[in-house]
Amino acid sequence: MKHFKAMITVTLRKSILDVQGKTVEHALHSTNFTSIEHVRIGKYVELFVHADSSEQAMSIVDDACKSIIANPIMEDHHIELQEVSVGEAA
Amino acid sequence: MKFGIVVFPGSNCDHDAWYATSHNAGAEAQMLWHKDTSIPADIDCVILPGGFSYGDYLRCGAIARVSPIMSAVRDHAQKGKFVLGICNGFQILTESGLLPGVLLRNTSLSFICKDIYLRTEQILSPFTNALEQGQILRVPIAHGEGNYFADEETIHILEQEQRIAFRYCDANGIASAESNPNGSINNIAGILNDKGNVLGMMPHPERCCDPLLGNSDGLGVFTSLMQTVGIV
Numbered sequence: 567m568k569h570f571k572a573m574i575t576v577t578l579r580k581s582i583l584d585v586q587g588k589t590v591e592h593a594l595h596s597t598n599f600t601s602i603e604h605v606r607i608g609k610y611v612e613l614f615v616h617a618d619s620s621e622q623a624m625s626i627v628d629d630a631c632k633s634i635i636a637n638p639i640m641e642d643h644h645i646e647l648q649e650v651s652v653g654e655a656a
Numbered sequence: 657m658k659f660g661i662v663v664f665p666g667s668n669c670d671h672d673a674w675y676a677t678s679h680n681a682g683a684e685a686q687m688l689w690h691k692d693t694s695i696p697a698d699i700d701c702v703i704l705p706g707g708f709s710y711g712d713y714l715r716c717g718a719i720a721r722v723s724p725i726m727s728a729v730r731d732h733a734q735k736g737k738f739v740l741g742i743c744n745g746f747q748i749l750t751e752s753g754l755l756p757g758v759l760l761r762n763t764s765l766s767f768i769c770k771d772i773y774l775r776t777e778q779i780l781s782p783f784t785n786a787l788e789q790g791q792i793l794r795v796p797i798a799h800g801e802g803n804y805f806a807d808e809e810t811i812h813i814l815e816q817e818q819r820i821a822f823r824y825c826d827a828n829g830i831a832s833a834e835s836n837p838n839g840s841i842n843n844i845a846g847i848l849n850d851k852g853n854v855l856g857m858m859p860h861p862e863r864c865c866d867p868l869l870g871n872s873d874g875l876g877v878f879t880s881l882m883q884t885v886g887i888v
Contacts, residue, residue: 578760582760582805583763585761585763585765586761586765589765634714634718634722635714637715637718637751637758639750639757639758639805639806639807640758640760640805
């Protein structure tokens with residue numbers, strides 16, 4: 567059994583106007599960060615999962631994202647997986 | 657006619673719903689605990705009340721959706737019995753897939769707590785049959801995430817099947833961008849499921865049922881149900 571750390575970012579789907587992102591973008595522009603664009607605000611979820619392989623871990627975390635962690639109607643999720651030692655996962 | 661009002665950790669309109677249905681509308685009402693796994697057979701309508709269930713953690717309604725009582729609520733709806741989700745209750749209904757779409761953050765990014773006007777769009781439903789077509793109601797809203805969104809196809813179906821129960825409007829019944837408090841597509845304030853036995857709405861009819869408070873425009877939602885079921 568291997569242990570993995572999953573780092574998940576959840577953001578509003580591209581087709582949905584991210585009002586918060588837009589507001590932050592305006593704030594950046596008004597403070598002279600004029601080269602910054604397309605700001606999107608999301609959330610970060612970190613969790614540990616044990617599985618036989620990284621493929622299996624990815625599949626478990628992806629299912630969790632689709633069923634609870636993100637709402638596919640309005641959100642996209644992105645998962646990064648990293649194998650860790652048992653100690654790190656504890 | 658008996659209402660069952662689900663109490664989640666963080667519900668705060670549960671008592672108002674109980675008061676409106678029992679004292680103001682004159683029906684029977686009882687509280688149901690979120691850990692219950694069944695709904696008493698004599699309950700005609702389950703109310704998922706407003707509030708901040710589970711502190712709105714993750715997303716509004718996302719955790720309440722997996723509460724033990726929710727599978728019983730789903731069964732209750734499947735039997736054709738009634739489910740009314742108000743505010744956070746509407747969010748729970750969309751999260752659990754009992755109603756389509758989602759409720760996004762208000763476009764203003766602010767929590768909005770004020771009276772708004774609603775235009776009654778569908779009076780053939782069990783929740784609105786005591787109202788008149790186009791009847792304008794003054795009802796309070798109190799939410800930060802009430803911006804109804806669904807993909808184009810879903811909106812098309814909702815409109816086509818006349819499943820929009822209420823739309824935000826002004827005092828004269830005009831639904832426009834100006835009278836839209838939160839950015840909801842097509843000024844949608846409340847929708848019905850395909851069978852018409854589940855209603856979700858962001859405004860709070862239970863907060864305006866007592867004439868002593870100066871407004872009883874919300875009472876019609878509850879008396880409609882009582883008319884549907886039969887008062888006893």
